[in-house]
Amino acid sequence: MLQLQVIRENKGEISKALQKRNIDASSLLDDILQLDEKRRTTQTQLDATLAESNKLSKEIGMLFKSGKAQEANVLKKKTGTLKEDSKRLGDELNGIAEELQSLLYQIPNIPHESVPAGNTDEDNEEIFKEGDIPTLVDDAQPHWELAKKYDIIDFELGVKIAGAGFPVYKGKGARLQRALISYFLDKNAEAGYTEMQVPHLVNEASGLGTGQLPDKEGQMYHVGGDDLYLIPTAEVPVTNLFRDEILSEKDFPICYTAYTPCFRREAGSYGAHVRGLNRLHQFDKVEIVRVEHPKNSYKALDGMVEHIKNILRELKLPYRILRLCGGDLGFTSALTFDFEVFSTAQDRWLEISSVSNFETYQANRLKLRYKDENGKSQLAHTLNGSALALPRVLAGILENYQTADGIEIPKVLVPYCGFDKID
């Protein structure tokens, strides 16, 4: 959520920057400013009314104390209209504040200046590419065929238990999955991220804090009986650890990592490109989250990108990095880099990480602040990234490491797996 004060001062620039997202926000921004104006005048009126009645109440108290009950009763009568007024103004103010809030929720984050304009993922800008694309055997297969051939993932069995998009990992498939989780967590810890274990269900306030609510409600599984949401990413519980916190400057940098399963309804996603592990309702992911001083957040973002590069180098997977264009950029993000692994057998790029700087957008919703050198509260910057999302890394490994007599395991994972080949 953008700060009102920022909108007040930079309406023109914001409106212009949002055009990169193909959004014409100027009339919405006007509405917001108008409503804000109305909010402040109403607030002022309410404050004056309350001040008046506070004053009277004090006088009444004094009069009663000094035994002048009659005079007190005269004043009492005067408070009646003040009460009505403040009730009316208070209701009005609440209504305005609510409306203002809902308008503010509709404005996405301002894209960073480096974000290219564009409509779809075709307009994303490739900024880096590394790793050799392997030459595979002639009858190379996509991972869903390999999974069946080696009996390591059973999609049909998952359908029986839960439904499509809930695979069952078996034997070496399950072990490889666990190996990846441990490997990622170890790499992140090595890079200075503190490992956390967090709830996999969150309340509404948490969803609002990181921006999944109110507008993307349909993307999360909702547990009606207890009004909780299954997390779509560890970003939600981990970032919300800092909701309503005021940090001190020396607390920075804050670097956390967490493994969690992720649950996404993915309503409306069908077709061949969501086959196998490409898109799931439940998948595993190791996430990194940072809370930073505003002046360091872009350096931190670069650091996260470098860190993920290192992991992919170790896994020897061919990958590229995209700078997302305005149209593809997430609602709450100012700048996002997507990592994609090339899946040779599917002949396509698979997104395996998304690294973003949210600047103050989430912090404003979270009320995540720090005290600056003058002792004033300032909003912190939040960032996060996948390091990494499991299923597509698994797909990439299965497909790129397949040989005529089995699937080789990347060297760095062998100690975690306890085997070096799936056959």
Add this chain to the structure above:
RNA sequence: GGAGAAAUGGCAGAGUGGUCGAAUGCGGCAGUCUUGAAAACUGUUGAGGGUCACACCUCCGGGGGUUCGAAUCCCUCUUUCUCCGCCA
């Protein structure tokens, strides 16, 4: 799940209808002293709205109510603790 108790500032903890945004202690910050530090002493120290700055307004777990006036009384929700039951 049943019965009871509680929720106050960074923490501990007073306050049971009116000069209470809230005593006191600890912690934090600044200063004095010291070569420096510790100790001691002095001062300062919640958040938000509003204002050029003040004034002023709101917040004592959340929401609602009673009252001229609520941290204090009532209702409700949530959470925590104790006891019982159940249980990985």
